[in-house]
Amino acid sequence: MPDAAPRLKGLVEQMVGAPLPLRIRAWDGSEAGPPTAPTLVVRNRRALRRLLWKPGELGLARAWVAGDLDIDGDLYTALDLLAGIVWERGEDARTLAQALRDPEVRSAVRGLLRLAGPPLPPAPPREEARRPRRHLHTRSTDRRAISHHYDVGNDFYEIVLGPSMVYSCAYWPAPDSTLETAQRDKLELVCRKLALKPGQRLLDVGCGWGSLAIHAAREHGATVVGVTLSQEQAAYARKRVADEGLTDKAEIRVQDYRDVRDGPYDAISSIGMAEHVGAERYLEYATDLHRLLRPGGRLLNHQIARRPQRDESRYEVDAFIDSYVFPDGELQPIGMTVTQLERAGFEVRDVESIREHYALTLRRWVANLEADWGRATQLTGPGRARVWRLYMAASALAFEHNRIGVNQVLAVKTPESGMSGMPLRARTWN
Structure with missing residues (x-):
């Protein structure tokens, strides 16, 4: 009689010391667990070997990406329930070592090893990026990291992002608004915060598929230079600019922001790009943007932030995100971002948290x-599509539960006269 699911349920509960909140369906067709809960589908024994070899977020992600694990039922509810039984990120080795001192946990691990069977360990899925020992953030490593994430295929991104082709947090007038309306409102908000006027020069750092460049040129009469490290993004953005008849107003370059030399600009936008800069390079990033602005020019820095830790020296990047989504990406608390911008010479004038907006967007x-x-998996392969589904759903929950946030920071290169040019009443953005 098939019995893998009840055996697995019992061993996991013995290990974690609590009832398993999910239902399990095992490779032999057996099921166990709460009948109304989402079902964790364990397609083969290899899934167990992945989790035993990397007991935590990375092992779970490898099993998911390879198709060894799946969810039958609401994905968001399942991820919320799973979060309570997965080893805490960044604490895997120490937490597991402490847990193994418990005879019950050791007995459960032995039982799981017997159930999983040989061999150990399985090879990681091919979608996993090679992780450097440390985050270098050189021009070449940044270029490779950007290519891993953004050169997946423009057709795939069209499916995910919709007609707006904006890959950053939208700005929702209401939860039931369309994604296209919310993204247009975000582009307009950025332009108003920067107080763009006809003829002014805007540098869009990390310009993506050109949506902000087009909006700023078409709706505000700005002359825009957009820079990206992604060849696919640049080709797509250039075609969009040409189709809009804006080639005299918007230029798209494949260029590192550190190599831009044709300042000064009247305004700079950096929307969802600074997460790729890295903590060690952040002051350099801020200093470079400060250099490129004219006195009185504004910077709008739109960036995801993590919560600060009591001991920042022990912070570790998310293993799944670093391996499958944003290699070499780093988040930092909003306080660190503001400090580094001011160290570079900026005067920070406004910080707006739009955390809930990103949950809606995702x-x-x-x-x-x-x-x-079906079409998404044809375009990019089932493994890559599974990466994206897991990453976006888990990120939506992280924003909803206040584990991460996103902020728009408006800063000014205030002239020596001290006259910032900002309106007396904040958030009128005139």
């Missing part, structure tokens, strides 16, 4: 992906 992206799943 849920729409997941819905877009799921609605065209």
Whole structure:
């Protein structure tokens, strides 16, 4: 009689010391667990070997990406429930070592090893990037990291992002608004915060597929230079600019922001790009942007932030994100971002948290992906599509639960006269 699921349920509960909140369906067809809960589908024994070899986030991610694990039921509910039984990120080795001192845990591990069977360990899925020992953030490593994430295929991104082709947090007038409306409102918000006027020069750092460059040129009469490290993004953005008849107003370059030399600019936007800069390079990033602005020019820095830790020296990047999504990416608390911008010479004038907006945005992206799943897997492969579904759904929950946030920081290169040019009443953005 098939019994893998009840055996697995019992061993996991013995290990974690609590009831398993998910239902399990095992490779032999057996099921166990709460009948109304989402079902964790364990397709083969290899899934157990992945989790035993990397007991935590990375092992779970490898099993998911390879298709060894799946969820039958609401993905968001399942991820919330799983979060309570996965080893704490950044604490895997120490937490497991402490847990193994318990005879019950050791007995459960032995039982799981017998159930998993040989061999150990399975090779990581091919979608996993090679992780450097440390985050170098040289021009070459940044270029490779950007290519891993953004050169997946423009057709795939069209499915996920929709017609707006904006890959950053939208700005929602209401939860039931369309994604396209919310993204247009975000682009307009950025332009108003920068107080763009006809003829002014805007540098868009990390310009993506050109949406902000087009909006700023078409709606505000700005002359825009957009820079990206992604060849695919640049080709797509250039075609969009040409189709809009804006080639005299918007230029798209494949260029590192550190190599831009044609300042000064009246304004700089950096939307969802600074997460790739790295903590060690952040002051250099801020200093370079300060150098490129004219006195009185404004910077709008839109960036995801993590929560600060009591001991920052022990902070470790998310293993799944670093291996499968944003190799070499780093988040830092908003306080560190503001400090580094001011160290570079900026005067920070406004910080707006739009955390809930990103949760709404991510849920729409997941819905877009799921609605065209068959074509998405044809375009990029099932493993890569599974990476994206997991990463976006988990990120939506992280924003909803206040584990991470996103902020727009408006800063000014204030002239020696001290006249910032900002309105007396904040957030009128005139």
